[in-house]
Amino acid sequence: MNARERGPIVMVAEDEAPQRAALLAMLAEAWPGAGEIVACEDGVEALQAVAALRPDVAFLDIRMPGVGGLDVARAVVAAGGRVVFTTAYDEYAIRAFEAGAVDYLLKPVAPQRLAQAIERVRESLARPAPGDLQARVDELEARLRPQGAQRIRWISASVGDSVRMIGIDDVLLLQAQDKYVRVVTGDGEAVIRTPLKELLAGLDPDVFWQVHRGIVVRVAAIDRVRKDELGKWRLSLRGRDEDLPVSAAFLHRFRGM
Incomplete structure (x- = not known):
């Protein structure tokens, strides 16, 4: 039964x-x-x-x-x-x-x-x-959704002895790494200490998708999602060589893509 x-x-x-x-x-x-x-x-x-x-x-x-x-x-x-x-x-x-x-x-x-x-x-x-x-x-x-809900517009990241201001429209990828979050743009990257789950609360869910426990990507930057030789799902971004894991729990996002 x-x-x-x-x-x-x-x-x-x-x-x-x-x-x-x-x-x-x-x-x-x-x-x-x-x-x-x-x-x-x-x-x-x-x-x-x-x-x-x-x-x-x-x-x-x-x-x-x-x-x-x-x-x-x-x-x-x-x-x-x-x-x-x-x-x-x-x-x-x-x-x-x-x-x-x-x-x-x-x-x-x-x-x-x-x-x-x-x-x-x-x-x-x-x-x-x-x-x-x-x-x-x-x-x-x-x-x-609250009217006028606060969305992240800028991310401030320390780069050496300076602070870099990154516009959210430039962000392609947010990836949790130990106690930091890696912020990737089209022309570089930086790390910040803000936890990924706190960043998620300020991101537009129509623009950014969580695809893994520690990975959030800009939807418009996604090139393809495919299975590797081990049967694991991987994601690639346009113009980048990175191969990112996709959790099975988040695959429903890609139905119809």
């Missing part, structure tokens, strides 16, 4: 340990017919679980460090799954979830509301997946 015959595979991604434990306990009680229930501590771990397990349902914290719930949701939907977001947003922002036609649970999660979400998900799983789920996730992201 496979996992689907035992029941749907359910994934929970929540970076706060107490809330994750509480949701797992409530799910086990409220959905005895579920199959495997997988717990993930952050977005990167969740993307890896999506690639390995293709969960039928994912309960996702909308805000997680590094890779957020919306990016994980895109991978889940691409794999044919359903998504329920968990959120601490206020009442005004909740309207975005309702308008985006995706289900959500307001934190702290109430058992009665969880039971309602499970029933909706079970009904959805009994039907073919709607063809516009990706569009709904995109719409939700647009509605949740």
Whole structure:
């Protein structure tokens, strides 16, 4: 008997340990017919679980460090799954979830509301997946994005005894290396101490994609993505000789390219 015959595979991604434990306990009680229930501590771990397990349902914290719930949701939907977001947003922002036609649970999660979400998900799983789920996730992201949200415009990097100001429009690649981040432009590179996950929060997700736990690239600079002789995915940038690894968890970004 496979996992689907035992029941749907359910994934929970929540970076706060107490809330994750509480949701797992409530799910086990409220959905005895579920199959495997997988717990993930952050977005990167969740993307890896999506690639390995293709969960039928994912309960996702909308805000997680590094890779957020919306990016994980895109991978889940691409794999044919359903998504329920968990959120601490206020009442005004909740309207975005309702308008985006995706289900959500307001934190702290109430058992009665969880039971309602499970029933909706079970009904959805009994039907073919709607063809516009990706569009709904995109719409939700647009509605949740703060007006005038602060985006990085400049990166200041120490080069010898001087400070180099790098315009974000010139950046092709950001790569974590030990305690530093390597910033690559068309005419050079520098290193900074700002953690990659902090930089991600200030980058336009339509312009920069995370393709590996430690690598973010400018989408327009991508030349090709291919498998090497070992079956690993690699990425190359236009005009550069570098061969960069791509995690299987992020391959959903390249569907249709």
